[in-house]
Amino acid sequence: MIDGMDWLEHAAGIVAHDAPNAYAAVVPPIVQTSLFTFESYAEMEAVYRGLKQRPAYSRGLNPTTRIFEEKVAALEGTEDALSFASGMAAISSTVLTFVSPGERILAVRNVYPDAYRLFETFAKRMGIRVDYVDGLDEAAVKAALPGARLFYMESPTSWAMEAHDVGALAALAREAGVMTVIDNSWASPVFQNPIALGVDLVLHSASKYLGGHSDVVAGVVAGPSSLVARIRGETHPYLGGKLSPFEGWLLIRGLRTLPIRMKAHEASALTIAQRLKAHEAVEGVSHPGLANALPLGLRGTSGLFSFVFREGVDVVRFTDALSTFSLGVSWGGHESLVVPGAIVRAQAAQPNSAVAFGIHPRSVRLHIGLEGVDLLWRDLEAAIAAATL
Numbered sequence: 135m136i137d138g139m140d141w142l143e144h145a146a147g148i149v150a151h152d153a154p155n156a157y158a159a160v161v162p163p164i165v166q167t168s169l170f171t172f173e174s175y176a177e178m179e180a181v182y183r184g185l186k187q188r189p190a191y192s193r194g195l196n197p198t199t200r201i202f203e204e205k206v207a208a209l210e211g212t213e214d215a216l217s218f219a220s221g222m223a224a225i226s227s228t229v230l231t232f233v234s235p236g237e238r239i240l241a242v243r244n245v246y247p248d249a250y251r252l253f254e255t256f257a258k259r260m261g262i263r264v265d266y267v268d269g270l271d272e273a274a275v276k277a278a279l280p281g282a283r284l285f286y287m288e289s290p291t292s293w294a295m296e297a298h299d300v301g302a303l304a305a306l307a308r309e310a311g312v313m314t315v316i317d318n319s320w321a322s323p324v325f326q327n328p329i330a331l332g333v334d335l336v337l338h339s340a341s342k343y344l345g346g347h348s349d350v351v352a353g354v355v356a357g358p359s360s361l362v363a364r365i366r367g368e369t370h371p372y373l374g375g376k377l378s379p380f381e382g383w384l385l386i387r388g389l390r391t392l393p394i395r396m397k398a399h400e401a402s403a404l405t406i407a408q409r410l411k412a413h414e415a416v417e418g419v420s421h422p423g424l425a426n427a428l429p430l431g432l433r434g435t436s437g438l439f440s441f442v443f444r445e446g447v448d449v450v451r452f453t454d455a456l457s458t459f460s461l462g463v464s465w466g467g468h469e470s471l472v473v474p475g476a477i478v479r480a481q482a483a484q485p486n487s488a489v490a491f492g493i494h495p496r497s498v499r500l501h502i503g504l505e506g507v508d509l510l511w512r513d514l515e516a517a518i519a520a521a522t523l
């Protein structure tokens with residue numbers, strides 16, 4: 135179904151313009167309104183009875199955020215999508231739609247830390263059991279699946295960057311009758327389309343690559359109409375974490391350059407990962423693109439990876455010596471960022487949780503932005519020199 139970048143660029147809206155807008159504008163309007171009025175009793179009744187689809191109140195349907203949702207559904211090669219105020223709102227609404235007290239979630243280990251905390255705090259308080267499994271160990275996944283309600287996937291995993299064979303894991307879950315959800319934020323729809331690999335629902339922190347400019351916090355889930363309709367009907371309106379029209383508009387803008395940005399992140403990050411791997415101060419680099427081959431279904435790599443310094447390198451001095459890289463969480467924007475693993479480990483609420491995320495104490499996570507790759511490398515080289523004096 136997905137063959138080549140032309141299709142992606144079309145879906146992202148670079149080639150295709152949106153449906154005609156007011157004043158023949160090339161960019162759709164921000165429909166910044168809480169409510170929409172009806173022409174008559176009959177029309178209002180038809181909408182309330184579900185006989186007619188049109189916006190009534192922006193907690194439900196809004197024309198601007200709807201354009202974003204339709205673009206994401208097209209990019210993921212699926213029927214429908216639903217937007218949220220954050221990636222975590224998308225994750226929590228999706229999980230709570232399909233899992234009830236007494237049921238069990240199987241999650242891959244080293245998932246995004248706040249997804250882990252959602253499982254360990256809120257889900258467990260609701261009487262939902264959560265087990266973790268190494269997604270690289272397909273025999274272990276097969277053994278752990280029976281009886282689970284939901285298999286929660288993320289590939290590659292946050293920080294540890296374990297890249298799974300998503301299609302193989304989805305097939306194991308299907309055989310066991312277990313529903314699958316995957317966090318596809320790292321690859322973006324440009325490099326991985328999990329629905330085509332057999333996953334049931336795909337979600338994104340749109341705060342990362344979909345937005346791409348570090349000016350939005352948002353989330354989205356995409357999949358077949360029947361599943362997305364359940365989230366739209368059962369949790370989205372009541373948990374209430376909806377996307378604002380202005381942020382939907384920023385995301386539409388972000389999607390127009392998504393394929394081009396991803397190719398730039400990929401090229402620069404691979405170059406820097408290779409140079410770090412060859413550097414004497416570095417013990418190892420976790421970047422899926424450094425393996426002999428990518429897992430089936432992963433068509434490229436993005437700008438986020440981590441590496442571990444050799445013993446004796448002063449990570450504090452390294453961090454403070456950087457000038458082009460900024461010190462900050464999140465990723466997926468135009469700018470290059472660094473996060474020292476020791477800080478994330480220190481923040482971990484539970485004694486074992488940092489270990490569960492696969493974060494080495496001497497590790498550093500980099501997001502390679504859209505700056506020139508040689509400028510970035512000079513910054514890293516100088517900071518490593520300052521840290522190994």
Ligand SMILES: *Cc1c(COP(=O)(O)O)cnc(C)c1O
Nearest residue numbers: 220221222246317319339341352
């Ligand atoms: C940031 C992130 C999230 C959470 O998204 P928010 O938009 O910050 O709520 C989920 N998954 C991954 C992999 C992330 O990096």
